[in-house]
Amino acid sequence: MTAAVLYELGLPQPFAASTPFRIEEIELEGPGEGEVLVEVRAAGLCHSDLSTVMGLSSRPLPAVGGHEGAGIVREVGAGVQHIRPGDHVVMTVASGCGHCPHCDEARPVLCDNVEIGRASGSLANGNRRLSAQGRPVYHYSGVSSFAQYAVTMAGSLIVIDPAVPLDVAAIFGCAVITGAGAVFNAANLRAGQNVAVIGLGGVGLNSVMAARIAGANEIIGIDLNADKFPLAMELGCTRTHQAMDAGLVEAVLDLTHGGVDAVFEVSGNAKAVLTAEAITRRGGTVICVGVGAANALYQYPHNKLVTGEKVLKGSVLGSGMPQHEIPRYIDFYRRGKMPVDRLRSTTMGFDAMNLALDRLEKGEMFRQVLLPHDV
Known part of the structure; x- marks a missing residue:
């Protein structure tokens, strides 16, 4: 073959x-x-x-x-x-x-x-x-x-x-179960919560669609490439921001009155993880989906993690059971929801x-x- x-x-x-x-x-x-x-x-x-x-x-x-x-x-x-x-x-x-x-x-x-x-x-x-x-x-x-x-x-x-x-x-x-599963399983997202997705590729846009299905209020898409924003808005984003915008963190904090409930960091970039922590509200969660180099070390402000009771967690392949979830996601697709x-x-x-x-x-x-x- x-x-x-x-x-x-x-x-x-x-x-x-x-x-x-x-x-x-x-x-x-x-x-x-x-x-x-x-x-x-x-x-x-x-x-x-x-x-x-x-x-x-x-x-x-x-x-x-x-x-x-x-x-x-x-x-x-x-x-x-x-x-x-x-x-x-x-x-x-x-x-x-x-x-x-x-x-x-x-x-x-x-x-x-x-x-x-x-x-x-x-x-x-x-x-x-x-x-x-x-x-x-x-x-x-x-x-x-x-x-x-x-x-x-x-x-x-x-x-x-x-x-x-x-x-x-x-x-x-991979793309669907990873992106959607991070929302439904790792974050257990609830209706009315605010979220951000950093990295609007195939995986990130599945997180966007899943967040819309889950009933998220604000769905903020963040990426280096603004060419991705029109499709991201069509699929569920309520706002989009370029990752290198100097006013990004302040804009998100102002919009959400203190930060989002969950950030899905899909790029695996070390600077993006810092951004994710910065736009997460006290008591919120950063879901790390993207991976970098196998031996890469990442930094975060530990004091803010502790005093703000923030959660930093990983999610691999959607943190769920594909035998049950892929049929569910395919049903969403066939009904036009995904x-x-x-x-x-x-x-x-x-x-x-x-x-x-x-x-x-x-x-x-x-x-x-x-x-x-x-x-």
Whole structure:
């Protein structure tokens, strides 16, 4: 099959010239026990993919990229009960093994075995199904959706209605559950509260849509790129501000009479975290969704955190259970309450993968979706 394989991290920009993704023919074994073979029909390009390419986090290489996708089940391994050939599925890394302590606590996004597999480039059961001319090729987050086919654990798949376009369904695997879940789960947002979202990309705009569904009063969108503001306003923002505006903090504090109840910091930028703390009211919460470099240290004013009883917390992949939440979010989409299709900036073939990284780094696109069989 054809796949986008990452061999080296930290190559120089532009990526269209340094080509971190090599488009190659590789081998894929069929599914073993508890595994499923999926014909990948669409895969979203995420900022997490860009961070890996830039060397901000390490992965075993070479690896087939991609952790967000959708496709059609073609074969199931022994012991798979709830998935059948022909099913349409969303592919997500926000799965769990079902028996580690975190899964027992209904927190599959923190699954120990999934994390071990992510770090070792294998599936959660330790198996690897990818190779090239007899040499091992590693899985990326147990999904590897930048390929025409993928073998994943059954728990990484959520069966959906075939009526949902797969190039839209793919976005639910990471962008939607991460952005919306941060609002519904990590913040437990209540109607009438005020919020801010820092970073209006694919994930941040899902936070905006979720905040509107939750009944937020003010939804303040903040980004470096003002070109994103018209869509952000259409999707739910009541105000927008440029991140480098010298009067940003004062404007938000004045508008909300002391600060917002929750800030969703999606960029992972250290300065943005400081801004998030500054615009949060006493007793409010900063939800850190974006990630920076793996070894980066962030600063915050500790005295204000203590005396103002502010909360600084992380949220990974929406802090929820994708098996329950993705169907819920798809229902929102089908009812017009969460128009996720508005975030699909463009579709592309393998030939545009490296150029797409440049577009993403420049903030020119919300979600670019690979169609692996359009070759």
